[in-house]
Amino acid sequence: MKNNELILILDFGGQYNQLIARRVRECNVYSEVVPFDISLDKIKEKNPKGIIFTGGPASCYGDDAPKCDEGIFDLGIPILGICYGMQLMTNVLGGTVSRAEKREYGTTDVDIDNSSPLFKGFDSKNGFLMSHTDFVSSVPDGFRNIAYTDSCPNAGMENLERNLFGIQFHPEVNNSVNGIFVIRNFLYNICNCSGDWQISSFVDETVNKLKDKIGDKKVLCALSGGVDSSVAAVLVSKAVGKNLTCIFLDHGLLRKNEGDEVEKIFTEQFDINLIRVNCKERFLSKLSGVVDPEAKRKIIGEEFIRVFEEEAKKIGTVDFLVQGTIYPDVIESGLGKSSVIKSHHNVGGLPDYVDFKEIVEPLRSLFKDEVRKTGLELGIPENLVFRQPFPGPGLAIRVIGEVTDDKLDILKEADSIFREEIANAELHKSINQYFAVLTNLKSVGVMGDERTYDYTIALRAVETTDFMTGVWSKIPYSVLEKVSSRIVNEVKHVNRVVYDITSKPPATIEWE
Ligand code: XMP
Numbered sequence: 001m002k003n004n005e006l007i008l009i010l011d012f013g014g015q016y017n018q019l020i021a022r023r024v025r026e027c028n029v030y031s032e033v034v035p036f037d038i039s040l041d042k043i044k045e046k047n048p049k050g051i052i053f054t055g056g057p058a059s060c061y062g063d064d065a066p067k068c069d070e071g072i073f074d075l076g077i078p079i080l081g082i083c084y085g086m087q088l089m090t091n092v093l094g095g096t097v098s099r100a101e102k103r104e105y106g107t108t109d110v111d112i113d114n115s116s117p118l119f120k121g122f123d124s125k126n127g128f129l130m131s132h133t134d135f136v137s138s139v140p141d142g143f144r145n146i147a148y149t150d151s152c153p154n155a156g157m158e159n160l161e162r163n164l165f166g167i168q169f170h171p172e173v174n175n176s177v178n179g180i181f182v183i184r185n186f187l188y189n190i191c192n193c194s195g196d197w198q199i200s201s202f203v204d205e206t207v208n209k210l211k212d213k214i215g216d217k218k219v220l221c222a223l224s225g226g227v228d229s230s231v232a233a234v235l236v237s238k239a240v241g242k243n244l245t246c247i248f249l250d251h252g253l254l255r256k257n258e259g260d261e262v263e264k265i266f267t268e269q270f271d272i273n274l275i276r277v278n279c280k281e282r283f284l285s286k287l288s289g290v291v292d293p294e295a296k297r298k299i300i301g302e303e304f305i306r307v308f309e310e311e312a313k314k315i316g317t318v319d320f321l322v323q324g325t326i327y328p329d330v331i332e333s334g335l336g337k338s339s340v341i342k343s344h345h346n347v348g349g350l351p352d353y354v355d356f357k358e359i360v361e362p363l364r365s366l367f368k369d370e371v372r373k374t375g376l377e378l379g380i381p382e383n384l385v386f387r388q389p390f391p392g393p394g395l396a397i398r399v400i401g402e403v404t405d406d407k408l409d410i411l412k413e414a415d416s417i418f419r420e421e422i423a424n425a426e427l428h429k430s431i432n433q434y435f436a437v438l439t440n441l442k443s444v445g446v447m448g449d450e451r452t453y454d455y456t457i458a459l460r461a462v463e464t465t466d467f468m469t470g471v472w473s474k475i476p477y478s479v480l481e482k483v484s485s486r487i488v489n490e491v492k493h494v495n496r497v498v499y500d501i502t503s504k505p506p507a508t509i510e511w512e
Contacts, residue, residue, distance in 0.1 A: 005193050007031040008048040010038065012056030012066050012084050018328060019172045020054055020082070020183075022367055027184050028195035032365070036066045043075065050078045050191030053085025055170065059099070059134055060084065060091040067092075078163035078190045080118075086157070086166030087134055093164075095140035100151070103133045107175045108149050116146040116158050117189040118165050118182060128169035128176040130155070135168060163190060199373040203235070206362050210239035213360065217319035220356060222308055223248045223274070225262040227387055228324030228363060231375040235362045236322050237272045238378070244322070245273045247311050249304060252280025253394030253403075255419075256412040265381060279307050280405075287396060287403045293512035296403070300393045312355065321356040326363045326371055388433050389467065397512040401440035406493075411438040413491045414457045418483050422461070425479045434461035434473070436487075437500075437511045445488075445495030454495040457487055461500075462509050471503045 007024050011017050011033050024031035029049070034042075036053075043051075051072065058065045070092050073079065081089040087097045108130040112119045136154040139145060147156025147167065155168040165186065171179030187193045214236075221233045223246040237244045246266060250259040259276070266272045286299050312318070363371050375385040391397060398415075399407045415436040422428050437458040445452040459480070464470030484497040500507070 005029055005196055006046060006048045007050050007052060007187065007191070007193075008038075008043065008046060009033045009052045009054060010036045010068055010085070012036045012054050012088070013058065014055030014082075014084065016170060016172050017054045018367070020052055021327075022369075023172045023180055023183050024052070024187065025197055025367070025370070026180065027187050027193075028197045029187050029193045030197040030365075036068050038068070040069050040071050040075070043072065043077075048077060049193050050080070050186065052186075053079065053081040053088060055083030055085060055131075058084065060088045060097055073162070073164065076163075078186070079165065080186045080190075081164075081166040082172075083132055083168060083170060084134075086168055087136060089164060089166050090136045090140055090157075093140035093143075095136055095143065096138040097134050098137040099134050100132075102151075104130045104135075104149070104151050106130065108169070110147050110149050110155050110169060112156060113146040116156070116165075117160075118156070118158060118167070118185050119146065120185050120189055121181065122178065126176075126178055128155075128171065128179060129173050130169050132168060136166070165190070199370065199377050202366075202370075203238075203374060203377050206235055207239045210236055210360065210362060214240050214243070214320055216240075216243060218315075218317075219244045219320040219322060219360065220312060220315065220318040221246045221322035223262070223266065224392070225254070225258060225384070225387075226324070226390060227368075227375060227385060228326055228371055229322075230262075230266075230380060230384055231371050231378065232322050232324040232362050233266070233272065234270055234378045234380060235374070236360065237270060242273050245275065245315060245318075247308060248274055248276045249307055249311075250276055250278050250280065251283040251300065251304065251307075251394065252278075252405075252408065253283065253300070253396045255390070255395070256416040261384075265384060269379070269381075275311060277307060277311055279303075282307065283396075284403065284405060289402060291401050293397055296396050296512070297393050300396055304392070317355045317357075319357050320360045321358075323359050323361045324363060325361040327365055327367050330364060386429070388435075391510060397510050398435060399438045400511060407438055410455060410491060410493050411436060411457075414438070414487045414494060414497075417486045417490060418459055421479055421483045421486065422475075425476070427473075427475065427479070430463070431461045431473045431475070432464050432470070433467070433509055434459075436460070439498075439511075443496050447495065452495045454493045456496040456498060457491075457494050458511070459483065459497065459499045460509070460511070462504065464504070464509075467509065469504055470509060472501050475499070 007029055009021050021031045021033050091097050107127045110126050110128045114122045135152050139154055139157045143157045143159045145154050146158050149155050157166045171182040223229050223233050233246050263276050266274045286303050290296055372385050396403045399411055418436045422434055439456045439458050441456045442453055461473040462470040463473050487497050
């Protein structure tokens with residue numbers, strides 16, 4: 001990886017920590033989020049060009065305030081403290097942090113001194129997001145004030161001699177319109193970065209590293225057809241060719257034609273050794289009579305592992321198992337102290353069941369949008385790279401009640417029409433997840449002169465960034481009208497279509 005330049009981000013538990021890392025990478029500098037209590041030796045080993053302290057919910061003078069090793073200020077590495085990071089810097093270096101009577105929140109006019117290298121090129125007033133109660137009431141010796149607002153006397157400070165900077169506002173969020181330039185100034189004017197982080201160099205260097213690591217040994221990958229496992233598989237195949245075998249389980253719960261599409265891309269376009277296991281009957285018989293959503297999930301998860309294990313046994317011992325782990329999984333699984341924890345409910349737990357010696361995780365350092373860029377760089381088709389999230393238990397949790405072959409067929413057709421019309425209306429990039437649900441409800445309708453008694457399809461479409469919360473998408477009536485009319489006309493056994501207008505919370509995105 002051509003990431004010789006590194007910015008370390010010390011995580012003090014703020015909610016925007018990952019965003020800071022992404023913004024730094026958007027400026028073409030590689031960044032890593034690390035726990036606030038990282039040791040000085042570790043920092044020296046990593047040899048960063050600069051360090052950023054994140055914000056955080058604590059008060060720096062509180063008993064359990066997270067604190068970094070104080071020696072960090074003497075390493076000679078430039079540091080930018082954001083919000084709590086600035087307050088901590090102040091507290092440790094002898095300034096004063098006080099508590100305001102009222103919290104300052106919102107985009108606020110900040111007066112800045114643009115002779116500071118941090119604000120080079122800025123107008124003297126800028127709107128930045130402030131979100132704090134504590135504030136720096138007097139800066140430490142050797143520092144000077146470089147920004148203020150009506151209610152915050154020290155919204156920015158610098159010590160040019162020691163290359164230490166603090167800002168009370170959040171440059172990483174979109175509400176801080178020019179915030180990215182503050183970060184850019186820190187990287188380029190203060191840390192003297194040259195900006196060598198690019199996806200194309202990531203691909204080349206990862207392929208080289210994988211070649212060195214794997215050599216001519218055998219690698220196995222569980223391919224789901226999702227973005228992460230697909231990009232990981234193609235990267236590894238670029239490095240080791242036919243020594244990679246991908247196992248793709250088609251449990252019959254994928255969307256219309258999805259199994260064939262995945263097979264086609266990986267065998268025809270990339271010439272990867274792919275074993276497609278068609279095991280629909282096996283899954284459906286296990287699901288027969290099961291109506292409880294959690295029971296369905298459990299059965300599918302267990303059966304998935306069992307089939308994978310059987311297939312892997314046929315191949316015998318492999319040296320490496322590919323996992324599509326991405327950076328947010330690494331950060332969220334306990335490295336940092338952020339209070340936002342995403343629930344992971346992927347089907348899997350594969351490593352325990354497969355005979356392998358080591359795991360390779362080629363995407364471990366990438367954010368989702370970087371995984372997508374990598375996918376495009378590798379030539380993976382756009383529709384796969386920008387595929388919306390699809391749950392591991394697949395359509396089984398979108399057929400309410402018992403899952404049967406007939407019901408799956410109805411749902412696949414209705415869902416495919418919905419997706420097609422969303423794409424025709426060019427809404428597919430603005431709606432983050434959209435799909436059809438086969439409710440277990442039958443109702444009376446009339447077609448021609450005939451009474452019908454058939455299923456109701458529900459349409460679900462949400463706009464969200466984190467999938468933890470989301471709002472229902474305001475799809476134009478004309479599009480909904482077309483979808484509804486096509487579904488009742490083209491899909492047998494459906495005589496009614498409804499649109500789910502519930503946000504999350506209180507509803508979840510999936511119906512089960
Ligand atoms: P909910 O329904 O909890 O979904 O609002 C949030 C996101 O997670 C996906 N989801 C799952 N993904 N296995 C998965 O791999 C599951 O069991 C599962 N349940 C929900 C859902 O599609 C949405 O993107």
